[in-house]
Amino acid sequence: MWRRQAWLVCRKDLQTELRERTGLSALLLFAVTSLVIVGFALSGGSLDPSAAAALLWVVLFYAAFAGLGHSFAVEEESGTSQMLRLAASPEAVLAGKTCANFMVIAVVSVIAVPLFIAVTGLTVVQPLRLASVVVSGIAALSSAATITGAVVAKARARGVMFGALGFPIVMPLLMMAVVATRHAVSPVPGDWSWMRDVGGLISYAMMLSAASVLIFPIIWDTQ
Numbered sequence: 001m002w003r004r005q006a007w008l009v010c011r012k013d014l015q016t017e018l019r020e021r022t023g024l025s026a027l028l029l030f031a032v033t034s035l036v037i038v039g040f041a042l043s044g045g046s047l048d049p050s051a052a053a054a055l056l057w058v059v060l061f062y063a064a065f066a067g068l069g070h071s072f073a074v075e076e077e078s079g080t081s082q083m084l085r086l087a088a089s090p091e092a093v094l095a096g097k098t099c100a101n102f103m104v105i106a107v108v109s110v111i112a113v114p115l116f117i118a119v120t121g122l123t124v125v126q127p128l129r130l131a132s133v134v135v136s137g138i139a140a141l142s143s144a145a146t147i148t149g150a151v152v153a154k155a156r157a158r159g160v161m162f163g164a165l166g167f168p169i170v171m172p173l174l175m176m177a178v179v180a181t182r183h184a185v186s187p188v189p190g191d192w193s194w195m196r197d198v199g200g201l202i203s204y205a206m207m208l209s210a211a212s213v214l215i216f217p218i219i220w221d222t223q
Contacts, residue, residue, distance in 0.1 A: 002095070005088040009096025010103075013071065017104060027105065031063040031112040039119040047120045053181035056116055057137070057174050063112070064105050064141050071097050071146065072153035090217040094146065098209070102142035109138055122185060129184040129194050136198050137177040140205035144170045147212040150219050169208070176200050 038055065047055065075081040084093060113134055117124060124130050148169060180197030 002089050002092040005092035006095035006099065009084070009088055009093055010099040013097060013100035014103060017100070026066045027063045027108040028111065030066045031059055031108055032115070034059045034063070035112065035115050035119050038116075042120065047122065049122065049186040050178075050182050052116075052120050052122045053178045053185065055120070056113070056181060057177045059112065059116065060105070060109065060134075060138065060141065061170060061174060063108060064101075064138070064145050065148075071101060072149045075153075085220065090220045091213060093220060094150075094212060094216045097149075098143055098146040098212075101146050102139060105138050105142055105145075106135075109134055124185050126184065130181065132198050133177065133180040133184045133194065133201070136201035136205065137173070137180070140173050140201055140208060141170060143205055143208045143212060144173065147208070147216065150216060173201070173204055173208075176204065 072081070075084060088096070113130075116122070176197060180194060180201060183194040183197055
């Protein structure tokens, strides 16, 4: 039952996003603007793999938190959150919104990551390795953005609090993602440490999701 409710919440958020394009536009605008600035700064040069890995996740992090923070705030401001409480369980709401946020940032990543590789002149020997790192990283990132958005939606100074609360949550994730990306784009023959890194990112996403499931009902029922 909750799976159907989660799918309906996810579909509702995606339809709203496609109609209004507030979050998606913010994500794309930030990502593309950042990459244009990076390309201008490099002036046809290339980046070291370690620096490129760090810069990639800086772009994805700020793009995600610039566009995904409104997922709960819109319903709190419009007064439709109470109807959502009656229509779906807290677990379904959390799962549905996390799924919608993941799909939005995945669309942006499909555009931003190849553009980033082209702009920085990064040589990717194993594209599938990089893809697995990005997918597991944005899964954790979307989970972090969703639970942070739920907390911040209850506050008044939302813009300030979203970044302040979100950064400590995703700091370990960003560190792991940077290391995983570096291993993925410049692999050493016979070195499978990228698989350990991907496992770490997936484990972090699962841990964050489990913690979110425990605390979200308390947040969601707060008037």
